Amino acid sequence: MTRILVVAPNWIGDALLAQPLLARLGERLPGVSIDAFAPAWTAPVMRRMPEIDAVIDSPFGHGGLQLRERWRMGRELRARGYDQAYVLPNSFKSALLPFFADIRLRVGYVGESRYGLINVAHRLNKKKVPLMAERYAQLAGIPGEKLSRPLPGTRLRVDEANLLISLARLGIDRRRPVVALCPGAEFGPSKRWPARHFAALARKMAARGRAVWLIGSPKDAEIAAEIASLSNGAAINLCGKTDLATAIDLLSAAQLVVSNDSGLMHVAAALARPLVALYGSSSAEHTPPLASGPVAPRLVKLEGLPCSPCFQRECPLGHFKCMNDLDPQRVLAEIDAIAATP
Numbered sequence: 001m002t003r004i005l006v007v008a009p010n011w012i013g014d015a016l017l018a019q020p021l022l023a024r025l026g027e028r029l030p031g032v033s034i035d036a037f038a039p040a041w042t043a044p045v046m047r048r049m050p051e052i053d054a055v056i057d058s059p060f061g062h063g064g065l066q067l068r069e070r071w072r073m074g075r076e077l078r079a080r081g082y083d084q085a086y087v088l089p090n091s092f093k094s095a096l097l098p099f100f101a102d103i104r105l106r107v108g109y110v111g112e113s114r115y116g117l118i119n120v121a122h123r124l125n126k127k128k129v130p131l132m133a134e135r136y137a138q139l140a141g142i143p144g145e146k147l148s149r150p151l152p153g154t155r156l157r158v159d160e161a162n163l164l165i166s167l168a169r170l171g172i173d174r175r176r177p178v179v180a181l182c183p184g185a186e187f188g189p190s191k192r193w194p195a196r197h198f199a200a201l202a203r204k205m206a207a208r209g210r211a212v213w214l215i216g217s218p219k220d221a222e223i224a225a226e227i228a229s230l231s232n233g234a235a236i237n238l239c240g241k242t243d244l245a246t247a248i249d250l251l252s253a254a255q256l257v258v259s260n261d262s263g264l265m266h267v268a269a270a271l272a273r274p275l276v277a278l279y280g281s282s283s284a285e286h287t288p289p290l291a292s293g294p295v296a297p298r299l300v301k302l303e304g305l306p307c308s309p310c311f312q313r314e315c316p317l318g319h320f321k322c323m324n325d326l327d328p329q330r331v332l333a334e335i336d337a338i339a340a341t342p
Protein backbone atom coordinates (compact mmCIF):
# COMPACT_ATOMS: atom_id res chain seq x y z
CA MET A 1 0.00 0.00 0.00
CA THR A 2 1.29 3.45 -0.91
CA ARG A 3 1.52 5.85 2.03
CA ILE A 4 1.23 9.56 1.29
CA LEU A 5 1.76 12.62 3.45
CA VAL A 6 0.08 15.85 2.32
CA VAL A 7 1.42 19.09 3.75
CA ALA A 8 -1.88 20.96 3.86
CA PRO A 9 -2.57 24.57 2.85
CA ASN A 10 -2.75 27.28 5.48
CA TRP A 11 -6.25 28.54 4.67
CA ILE A 12 -9.53 26.69 5.19
CA GLY A 13 -10.73 27.51 1.68
CA ASP A 14 -7.49 26.32 0.10
CA ALA A 15 -7.64 23.11 2.12
CA LEU A 16 -11.01 22.37 0.52
CA LEU A 17 -9.78 23.31 -2.92
CA ALA A 18 -7.06 20.69 -2.43
CA GLN A 19 -9.62 17.93 -1.99
CA PRO A 20 -9.90 17.11 -5.72
CA LEU A 21 -6.17 16.33 -5.61
CA LEU A 22 -6.81 13.81 -2.83
CA ALA A 23 -9.60 12.21 -4.84
CA ARG A 24 -7.33 12.00 -7.89
CA LEU A 25 -4.61 10.33 -5.82
CA GLY A 26 -7.18 7.80 -4.67
CA GLU A 27 -8.16 7.11 -8.30
CA ARG A 28 -4.56 6.67 -9.39
CA LEU A 29 -3.42 4.60 -6.43
CA PRO A 30 -6.29 2.34 -5.27
CA GLY A 31 -5.94 1.52 -1.58
CA VAL A 32 -3.65 4.48 -0.94
CA SER A 33 -3.39 5.79 2.61
CA ILE A 34 -3.26 9.59 2.88
CA ASP A 35 -2.31 11.53 6.02
CA ALA A 36 -2.37 15.32 6.29
CA PHE A 37 0.05 17.52 8.17
CA ALA A 38 -2.07 20.56 8.96
CA PRO A 39 -2.08 23.66 11.15
CA ALA A 40 -4.67 23.87 13.92
CA TRP A 41 -6.96 26.15 11.90
CA THR A 42 -7.33 23.80 8.91
CA ALA A 43 -6.96 20.42 10.69
CA PRO A 44 -10.70 20.14 11.60
CA VAL A 45 -11.62 20.46 7.92
CA MET A 46 -9.03 17.88 6.86
CA ARG A 47 -10.36 15.48 9.51
CA ARG A 48 -13.79 15.60 7.85
CA MET A 49 -12.49 14.63 4.41
CA PRO A 50 -13.26 11.00 3.53
CA GLU A 51 -9.96 10.71 1.63
CA ILE A 52 -7.86 11.45 4.74
CA ASP A 53 -6.85 8.63 7.09
CA ALA A 54 -5.13 10.66 9.80
CA VAL A 55 -4.29 14.28 10.52
CA ILE A 56 -1.01 15.18 12.17
CA ASP A 57 -1.26 18.53 13.94
CA SER A 58 1.43 20.97 12.90
CA PRO A 59 3.06 22.70 15.86
CA PHE A 60 4.39 25.45 13.57
CA GLY A 61 2.59 28.79 13.44
CA HIS A 62 2.96 31.51 10.84
CA GLY A 63 6.35 33.17 10.63
CA GLY A 64 9.75 31.74 11.61
CA LEU A 65 11.73 29.03 9.84
CA GLN A 66 12.12 26.95 13.06
CA LEU A 67 14.73 24.81 11.34
CA ARG A 68 15.70 22.66 14.32
CA GLU A 69 12.06 21.96 15.26
CA ARG A 70 11.22 21.04 11.67
CA TRP A 71 14.19 18.68 11.55
CA ARG A 72 13.04 16.98 14.78
CA MET A 73 9.48 16.69 13.47
CA GLY A 74 10.77 15.29 10.18
CA ARG A 75 12.77 12.60 12.00
CA GLU A 76 9.62 11.65 13.94
CA LEU A 77 7.63 11.36 10.75
CA ARG A 78 10.30 9.20 9.16
CA ALA A 79 9.13 6.30 11.34
CA ARG A 80 5.74 6.40 9.61
CA GLY A 81 7.29 5.21 6.36
CA TYR A 82 5.69 7.53 3.83
CA ASP A 83 6.41 6.79 0.17
CA GLN A 84 5.31 10.15 -1.25
CA ALA A 85 4.72 13.68 0.01
CA TYR A 86 2.65 16.44 -1.62
CA VAL A 87 3.68 19.90 -0.46
CA LEU A 88 0.79 22.28 -1.15
CA PRO A 89 2.00 25.61 0.29
CA ASN A 90 4.60 27.28 -1.90
CA SER A 91 6.92 28.32 0.93
CA PHE A 92 10.46 27.04 1.34
CA LYS A 93 9.87 26.03 4.96
CA SER A 94 6.84 23.89 4.14
CA ALA A 95 9.03 21.70 1.91
CA LEU A 96 11.58 21.05 4.65
CA LEU A 97 9.53 18.51 6.59
CA PRO A 98 9.19 15.79 3.88
CA PHE A 99 12.89 16.27 3.08
CA PHE A 100 13.86 15.78 6.73
CA ALA A 101 11.48 12.78 6.91
CA ASP A 102 13.41 11.10 4.06
CA ILE A 103 10.27 10.70 1.96
CA ARG A 104 11.45 9.42 -1.39
CA LEU A 105 9.08 11.30 -3.74
CA ARG A 106 8.42 14.91 -2.75
CA VAL A 107 5.91 16.51 -5.08
CA GLY A 108 5.06 20.19 -5.43
CA TYR A 109 5.54 23.37 -7.39
CA VAL A 110 9.04 24.80 -7.52
CA GLY A 111 7.68 27.72 -5.45
CA GLU A 112 10.32 29.56 -3.44
CA SER A 113 13.36 27.99 -5.14
CA ARG A 114 12.74 24.61 -3.56
CA TYR A 115 15.05 22.71 -5.89
CA GLY A 116 16.21 19.54 -4.14
CA LEU A 117 13.62 19.78 -1.41
CA ILE A 118 10.97 19.05 -4.05
CA ASN A 119 12.17 16.31 -6.39
CA VAL A 120 9.00 15.90 -8.50
CA ALA A 121 8.88 19.55 -9.43
CA HIS A 122 5.94 21.02 -11.31
CA ARG A 123 6.05 24.41 -13.00
CA LEU A 124 2.92 26.48 -12.75
CA ASN A 125 1.28 27.54 -16.02
CA LYS A 126 -1.31 30.04 -14.79
CA LYS A 127 -3.08 30.22 -18.15
CA LYS A 128 -3.53 26.48 -18.54
CA VAL A 129 -4.60 25.93 -14.93
CA PRO A 130 -6.31 29.15 -13.78
CA LEU A 131 -8.18 27.72 -10.80
CA MET A 132 -6.52 27.03 -7.47
CA ALA A 133 -8.28 23.64 -7.29
CA GLU A 134 -6.86 22.76 -10.72
CA ARG A 135 -3.37 23.74 -9.64
CA TYR A 136 -3.52 21.38 -6.71
CA ALA A 137 -5.09 18.58 -8.76
CA GLN A 138 -2.35 18.96 -11.38
CA LEU A 139 0.11 17.61 -8.81
CA ALA A 140 -1.52 14.15 -9.03
CA GLY A 141 -0.09 13.75 -12.54
CA ILE A 142 3.44 13.72 -13.82
CA PRO A 143 4.90 17.19 -14.46
CA GLY A 144 3.67 18.65 -17.75
CA GLU A 145 0.78 16.18 -18.07
CA LYS A 146 -2.52 17.66 -19.29
CA LEU A 147 -5.03 18.08 -16.48
CA SER A 148 -8.15 16.01 -16.87
CA ARG A 149 -11.41 17.92 -16.32
CA PRO A 150 -13.93 18.13 -14.76
CA LEU A 151 -12.46 17.86 -11.29
CA PRO A 152 -14.10 15.82 -8.56
CA GLY A 153 -16.15 17.98 -6.16
CA THR A 154 -15.53 18.64 -2.49
CA ARG A 155 -17.36 16.82 0.29
CA LEU A 156 -17.15 16.70 4.07
CA ARG A 157 -18.40 14.22 6.62
CA VAL A 158 -20.95 15.45 9.14
CA ASP A 159 -20.97 14.32 12.77
CA GLU A 160 -24.72 14.01 13.44
CA ALA A 161 -24.19 13.21 17.14
CA ASN A 162 -22.10 16.35 17.60
CA LEU A 163 -24.76 18.35 15.75
CA LEU A 164 -27.51 17.19 18.11
CA ILE A 165 -25.36 17.74 21.20
CA SER A 166 -24.36 21.21 19.99
CA LEU A 167 -27.95 22.24 19.20
CA ALA A 168 -28.91 21.23 22.73
CA ARG A 169 -25.91 23.00 24.27
CA LEU A 170 -26.60 26.20 22.34
CA GLY A 171 -30.31 26.05 23.14
CA ILE A 172 -31.50 26.25 19.52
CA ASP A 173 -33.93 24.08 17.64
CA ARG A 174 -34.51 23.15 14.02
CA ARG A 175 -38.27 23.46 13.86
CA ARG A 176 -38.03 26.33 11.39
CA PRO A 177 -35.96 26.07 8.20
CA VAL A 178 -32.51 27.52 8.85
CA VAL A 179 -30.68 30.21 6.90
CA ALA A 180 -27.02 30.40 7.94
CA LEU A 181 -25.20 33.69 7.44
CA CYS A 182 -21.38 33.69 7.53
CA PRO A 183 -20.37 37.32 8.07
CA GLY A 184 -16.62 36.83 8.60
CA ALA A 185 -13.63 36.74 6.29
CA GLU A 186 -10.24 36.00 7.77
CA PHE A 187 -8.47 37.81 4.93
CA GLY A 188 -9.74 41.24 5.90
CA PRO A 189 -12.65 43.71 6.05
CA SER A 190 -12.67 44.28 2.29
CA LYS A 191 -14.31 40.86 1.90
CA ARG A 192 -17.03 41.49 4.46
CA TRP A 193 -20.52 42.51 3.47
CA PRO A 194 -21.62 45.30 5.85
CA ALA A 195 -23.43 44.37 9.06
CA ARG A 196 -26.48 46.49 8.15
CA HIS A 197 -26.93 44.51 4.90
CA PHE A 198 -26.69 41.16 6.68
CA ALA A 199 -29.15 42.46 9.29
CA ALA A 200 -31.63 43.59 6.61
CA LEU A 201 -31.40 40.16 4.99
CA ALA A 202 -31.88 38.47 8.37
CA ARG A 203 -35.07 40.48 8.98
CA LYS A 204 -36.43 39.51 5.55
CA MET A 205 -35.64 35.85 6.15
CA ALA A 206 -37.23 35.89 9.60
CA ALA A 207 -40.34 37.48 8.07
CA ARG A 208 -40.47 34.49 5.72
CA GLY A 209 -40.48 32.12 8.70
CA ARG A 210 -36.80 31.20 8.67
CA ALA A 211 -34.50 30.81 11.65
CA VAL A 212 -31.31 32.80 11.03
CA TRP A 213 -28.00 31.63 12.47
CA LEU A 214 -24.82 33.70 12.35
CA ILE A 215 -21.91 31.27 12.11
CA GLY A 216 -18.21 32.05 12.36
CA SER A 217 -15.14 32.15 14.55
CA PRO A 218 -14.48 34.22 17.69
CA LYS A 219 -12.95 36.84 15.37
CA ASP A 220 -16.39 37.30 13.79
CA ALA A 221 -18.22 37.67 17.09
CA GLU A 222 -18.10 41.47 17.05
CA ILE A 223 -19.60 42.00 13.59
CA ALA A 224 -22.09 39.22 14.31
CA ALA A 225 -23.16 40.99 17.52
CA GLU A 226 -23.78 44.13 15.47
CA ILE A 227 -25.82 42.16 12.93
CA ALA A 228 -27.84 40.49 15.69
CA SER A 229 -28.53 43.86 17.27
CA LEU A 230 -29.54 45.51 13.97
CA SER A 231 -31.71 42.53 13.05
CA ASN A 232 -34.08 43.24 15.96
CA GLY A 233 -33.73 39.72 17.27
CA ALA A 234 -34.12 37.99 13.90
CA ALA A 235 -30.61 36.51 13.95
CA ILE A 236 -28.96 34.32 16.60
CA ASN A 237 -25.26 35.03 17.06
CA LEU A 238 -23.36 31.73 17.20
CA CYS A 239 -20.00 33.18 16.16
CA GLY A 240 -17.31 32.14 18.60
CA LYS A 241 -19.63 29.75 20.40
CA THR A 242 -18.49 26.74 18.40
CA ASP A 243 -15.24 25.27 17.19
CA LEU A 244 -14.74 24.76 13.48
CA ALA A 245 -15.87 21.12 13.57
CA THR A 246 -19.17 22.18 15.14
CA ALA A 247 -19.54 25.06 12.70
CA ILE A 248 -19.31 22.46 9.92
CA ASP A 249 -22.06 20.40 11.55
CA LEU A 250 -24.29 23.45 12.09
CA LEU A 251 -23.88 24.52 8.46
CA SER A 252 -24.95 21.05 7.38
CA ALA A 253 -28.33 21.74 9.02
CA ALA A 254 -28.94 24.92 7.00
CA GLN A 255 -31.32 24.96 4.06
CA LEU A 256 -29.51 27.98 2.67
CA VAL A 257 -26.14 29.62 3.34
CA VAL A 258 -25.24 33.23 2.54
CA SER A 259 -21.52 33.79 2.96
CA ASN A 260 -18.74 36.20 2.20
CA ASP A 261 -15.87 34.83 0.12
CA SER A 262 -14.34 32.93 3.04
CA GLY A 263 -13.39 29.49 4.30
CA LEU A 264 -16.96 28.80 5.45
CA MET A 265 -18.19 29.54 1.92
CA HIS A 266 -16.10 26.59 0.71
CA VAL A 267 -17.32 24.49 3.66
CA ALA A 268 -20.95 25.21 2.70
CA ALA A 269 -20.24 24.17 -0.89
CA ALA A 270 -18.59 20.95 0.31
CA LEU A 271 -21.68 20.22 2.40
CA ALA A 272 -23.80 20.62 -0.76
CA ARG A 273 -25.79 23.46 0.82
CA PRO A 274 -27.59 25.90 -1.50
CA LEU A 275 -25.22 28.84 -1.36
CA VAL A 276 -25.15 32.54 -2.17
CA ALA A 277 -21.54 33.74 -2.14
CA LEU A 278 -20.79 37.47 -1.84
CA TYR A 279 -17.73 38.95 -3.51
CA GLY A 280 -16.30 42.41 -2.83
CA SER A 281 -12.60 43.11 -3.28
CA SER A 282 -11.93 39.57 -4.51
CA SER A 283 -12.87 37.62 -7.60
CA ALA A 284 -14.49 34.24 -8.14
CA GLU A 285 -12.25 33.55 -11.13
CA HIS A 286 -9.41 31.98 -9.19
CA THR A 287 -11.03 30.32 -6.17
CA PRO A 288 -14.75 29.71 -6.81
CA PRO A 289 -16.60 27.35 -4.46
CA LEU A 290 -16.62 23.85 -5.96
CA ALA A 291 -20.21 22.81 -6.45
CA SER A 292 -20.97 19.45 -4.91
CA GLY A 293 -24.75 19.68 -4.60
CA PRO A 294 -27.57 19.71 -7.13
CA VAL A 295 -27.93 23.51 -6.89
CA ALA A 296 -25.01 25.50 -8.28
CA PRO A 297 -23.67 28.23 -5.95
CA ARG A 298 -24.89 31.72 -6.87
CA LEU A 299 -21.93 34.10 -7.00
CA VAL A 300 -22.90 37.72 -6.37
CA LYS A 301 -20.71 40.66 -7.25
CA LEU A 302 -21.33 44.31 -8.09
CA GLU A 303 -20.65 44.65 -11.79
CA GLY A 304 -18.99 47.54 -13.59
CA LEU A 305 -16.87 48.79 -10.71
CA PRO A 306 -13.52 49.76 -12.23
CA CYS A 307 -11.52 49.28 -9.02
CA SER A 308 -12.75 45.70 -8.50
CA PRO A 309 -11.22 43.25 -7.85
CA CYS A 310 -8.42 45.00 -5.96
CA PHE A 311 -7.48 42.03 -3.72
CA GLN A 312 -6.64 44.43 -0.89
CA ARG A 313 -7.42 43.59 2.73
CA GLU A 314 -8.93 47.05 3.32
CA CYS A 315 -10.50 49.38 0.78
CA PRO A 316 -7.67 51.58 -0.50
CA LEU A 317 -10.21 54.12 -1.81
CA GLY A 318 -12.16 54.41 1.42
CA HIS A 319 -15.65 54.21 -0.16
CA PHE A 320 -15.92 50.39 -0.14
CA LYS A 321 -18.48 50.57 -2.92
CA CYS A 322 -18.03 46.92 -3.92
CA MET A 323 -19.81 45.81 -0.76
CA ASN A 324 -21.67 48.94 0.37
CA ASP A 325 -23.54 49.09 -2.96
CA LEU A 326 -24.29 45.37 -3.03
CA ASP A 327 -27.91 45.69 -2.05
CA PRO A 328 -29.74 43.10 0.09
CA GLN A 329 -32.48 43.09 -2.58
CA ARG A 330 -29.95 41.72 -5.05
CA VAL A 331 -29.07 38.92 -2.63
CA LEU A 332 -32.76 38.23 -2.05
CA ALA A 333 -33.22 37.86 -5.80
CA GLU A 334 -30.51 35.18 -5.81
CA ILE A 335 -32.16 33.41 -2.90
CA ASP A 336 -35.45 33.45 -4.81
CA ALA A 337 -33.67 32.07 -7.87
CA ILE A 338 -32.35 29.18 -5.77
CA ALA A 339 -35.83 28.56 -4.35
CA ALA A 340 -37.20 28.44 -7.91
CA THR A 341 -34.59 25.87 -9.00
CA PRO A 342 -36.28 22.52 -9.63
Ligand code: SF4
Residues within 6 Å of the ligand: 190, 280, 281, 282, 305, 307, 308, 309, 310, 311, 312, 314, 315, 316, 317, 318, 319, 320, 321, 322, 323
Ligand atom coordinates in the same frame (compact mmCIF):
# COMPACT_ATOMS: atom_id res chain seq x y z
S1 SF4 B 1 -10.96 49.48 -4.07
FE1 SF4 B 1 -12.87 48.87 -5.00
S2 SF4 B 1 -12.79 46.63 -5.00
FE2 SF4 B 1 -11.24 47.33 -3.58
S3 SF4 B 1 -12.27 47.30 -1.60
FE3 SF4 B 1 -12.48 49.39 -2.43
S4 SF4 B 1 -14.45 49.39 -3.49
FE4 SF4 B 1 -13.85 47.24 -3.15
